Amino acid sequence: MIYTQEQIARYLERIQYDGPLDVSMDTLNGLIYAHQCQIPFENLDVFDFKKEIDLDPQSLYRKLVLNERGGYCFETNGLFYGMITSLGFDAYPCMCRVMFGVEDPADHEIDHRATIVRMDGKKYFCEAGIGAAMPPEALEVAENKWQEMKGYVYCTRTVEEGWYATVRKTKSGGEKMELLFSLLPVHEIDFVRISYALSHSADSKFCRMRVVNRRTPRGYYDLTDDVFTEEADGKKTVVKLSRDEIPGILKEKFHLDISEPLRPL
Incomplete structure (x- = not known):
């Protein structure tokens, strides 16, 4: 367990979540949405204050929960991953490419992290850390299976070997590829150098x-x-x-x- 019961309780208070806590889709969806609505995506420490970003789970807890700050994806999704695994969910971190304004994956480096949750023989893409551009609930990784959630419609789609896209239906009836993710499990240490580069490179x-x-x-x-x-x-x-x-x-x-x-x- 990454976080204690006391820390979990304080996190739930921070995101104003008072729903079920069993290992279920209802719980997972509720946590994702509450986290997105209460913990902002923000880069003030990087841009405004020139502070180092510490991805240690306890540092994330102090900053985002106790100090009521937000963070960028390696922080917000890092906290979310630690909390849901501490609650008993079978999950692992995954690498991503945010594709805003980009069409070809070869034109954009890996620059993001999210979480894959395994439940009932299926895998779900979970994104809590980039603000309102992402699915507000867990998105089943299933080829071109459109899923409605809180007024939005998303699916996942294979883009190239080993990489999948989250695709959103637009109000005009078109489709928009938001992000690419890999199902390959990675470890927390894999994000350290990426985060350092993104928080220091001009x-x-x-x-x-x-x-x-x-x-x-x-x-x-x-x-x-x-x-x-x-x-x-x-x-x-x-x-x-x-x-x-x-x-x-x-x-x-x-x-x-x-x-x-x-x-x-």
Whole structure:
């Protein structure tokens, strides 16, 4: 067990989850959605504060649970994986490529982690750590099997040998490939150098811009540098913020009470 019962209880309080805790799909889906809605995806430590990212499970617990911060995928999905395995789920970490704006996997490096859960002879892709762009529940890994979840429709599809895509149906009836993942089990240590590169390289998106995102029951909140976007019931509102307005938005919309000065843009 990675986390103690006391730590699990504090995590459940943090994500405001009071549902079942048995090893079931209802529990798994509830935990994914609650985690997405309460723990934001954010790179403030990398972009604004120039702090080192520590992927040790206890460090993740202190930052994301006790200190009520968010994190980027290696942190948020790392915490989620540790919590569900401590609850008894049969799970392992997997490597991913986020494909926003990219068509060919050869054009984009591995830059993300998620979790595969095994249950009742099936495998499920679980993503809790990248904000509102991902499935809000566990997605069965089954070729072109469309699955409806909380108003969204997704499937998985083989892209190349060993790699699968999460595909979302758009409101216009099209399809959008969001992310590629591998079913090959990996270990926590496999993410250390990837995370270090993404948090230090001048070419990394996380070093070049501020990115904060949180799912909401009606859509999502997003902050990219100084541009705040709210999507609610399919309608988007976009506002450019002044430097003085950003801390208030971080607190009100993302539940991030930041006392350190943010980086000038």
